Amino acid sequence: MSKTKTEILSLLMEGNYLSGAKLAEMLGVSRTAVWKNIQRLKEDGYSIEAVTNKGYRLVEASGRINESLLAGTVQESQLFDDLIYKNTIDSTQNHAFRILDRYDGNIVIVSGHQTSGRGRFKREWLSPAATGLYMSLVLRPNVTNQNMIVFNLFLSLAVSDAIREATGLESGIKWPNDIFINDKKVCGFLTEVISADNIVETIVCGIGININPSVETDALGTATSITDELDNEFDVNRFISVLFRKIEYYYDKFLHESFSEIKEDWLDQAIIFNRELTITTVREKLRGKALDITDEGYLIILDGDHNIHKVISADIEI
Ligand code: BTN
Known part of the structure; x- marks a missing residue:
C-alpha cells in the first residue's frame, strides 16, 4: 500500500472526521492527492463517508481483523x-x-x-x-x-x-x-x-x-x-x-x-492479592496468599502453615 494511503488510513482509524484540507496539511501533500487516495481506499473496499463541513470518516465493520x-x-x-x-x-x-x-x-x-x-x-x-x-x-x-x-x-x-x-x-x-x-x-x-x-x-x-x-x-x-x-x-x-x-x-x-x-x-491492576490461591509450581502444590512481588519479579506466598515461599513461575487458581 502506498505511504500516503496508509497514513490516511491510520489517521482515519482514530475514528474522527478529518477534512481533505486537514489531511493534506497533516501529511504535507496536496488535497488532490488526498482525494485520489481516499478513492483508492474505497476501491480497496473501505467504507469512508464524506460529510459536508466535517470531512471524511472511516465506517469500519468492527469485528474482523483488517x-x-x-x-x-x-x-x-x-x-x-x-x-x-x-x-x-x-x-x-x-x-x-x-x-x-x-x-x-x-x-x-x-x-x-x-x-x-x-x-x-x-x-x-x-x-x-x-x-x-x-x-x-x-x-x-x-x-x-x-x-x-x-x-x-x-x-x-x-x-x-x-x-x-x-x-x-x-x-x-x-x-x-x-x-x-x-x-x-x-x-x-x-x-x-x-x-x-x-x-x-x-x-x-x-x-x-x-x-x-x-x-x-x-x-x-x-x-x-x-x-x-x-x-x-x-x-x-x-x-x-x-x-x-x-x-x-x-x-x-x-x-x-x-x-x-x-x-x-x-x-x-493485579487480582491475586487478598484472596486464597492454589499455586502449582514444578515442585509442589500450595494453598496460600500472595503477600508481595519483589523487584526481581518473584511472587511472595504465605502458606497455611505460615511458611514463606518465593515463586518464580507457577499456575495459579483463584
Ligand atoms: C495460556 O494462557 O496458556 C497462553 C495462551 C497463549 C496463546 C497464544 S495465541 C497466539 C500464540 N500462538 C499459540 O499457539 N499460542 C499463543
Whole structure:
C-alpha cells in the first residue's frame, strides 16, 4: 500500500472526521492527492463517508481483523520491522519459530484463526475463527536470563492497559501471564525464549485474546471475551492499534528500566492479592496468599502453615 494511503488510513482509524484540507496539511501533500487516495481506499473496499463541513470518516465493520489497517499500525510502530498476517495458521507461535532465522529484526505474526493453538503447560489454546486475536511477537532483547523474569510483568501491564483504554473495562492481571475481566480469563500469553551464554537472543511471546464469545472457549465457564463484557460496539482494529502502542511503550521500559518503576501500576491492576490461591509450581502444590512481588519479579506466598515461599513461575487458581 502506498505511504500516503496508509497514513490516511491510520489517521482515519482514530475514528474522527478529518477534512481533505486537514489531511493534506497533516501529511504535507496536496488535497488532490488526498482525494485520489481516499478513492483508492474505497476501491480497496473501505467504507469512508464524506460529510459536508466535517470531512471524511472511516465506517469500519468492527469485528474482523483488517489486514490493511494492521499493516498501517505495524508500519507506524517503532518496534516492529515486519508483519506476517495469516487468515488461518496452525499456530502463530509455531510459525514464529519456523521463520525467525530468516529475519534480523522484530517481527509480529498475527492471525484470526489457529488450528493448533497452544498454551502454557502444553495445553491446547482453542482458537476458532472470528472469535479471537492471536499473535506472536518475535523480539531481540539482548538481556540476561535474569532480566527476563520481569518481561511478563511488563507485557501483562501492556495488554491490560490496552484493554482498559480501548474498552473502558476494568481488566486485571492474574500473575504471571493472564488477563481477566470480572474474574474470567480474557487473555493468556506464552513467553518462550532462545538464549545462549546467559543472554536472551530472541523472545517469542504468543498472545491470545478472546474478542467474541465462542461456544468452545466458554464451555468451562471460566473464560470470557471482550464483546461478552461490553455493552457497546467494539472495534478490534482500533484495539490492535492501542495494543501495539502499549506493547511498544512497555517493551521499551522493560529494556531500559527496572520493574520497580512500574510496580505500583502493576499492583493496582493485579487480582491475586487478598484472596486464597492454589499455586502449582514444578515442585509442589500450595494453598496460600500472595503477600508481595519483589523487584526481581518473584511472587511472595504465605502458606497455611505460615511458611514463606518465593515463586518464580507457577499456575495459579483463584
Ligand atoms: C495460556 O494462557 O496458556 C497462553 C495462551 C497463549 C496463546 C497464544 S495465541 C497466539 C500464540 N500462538 C499459540 O499457539 N499460542 C499463543
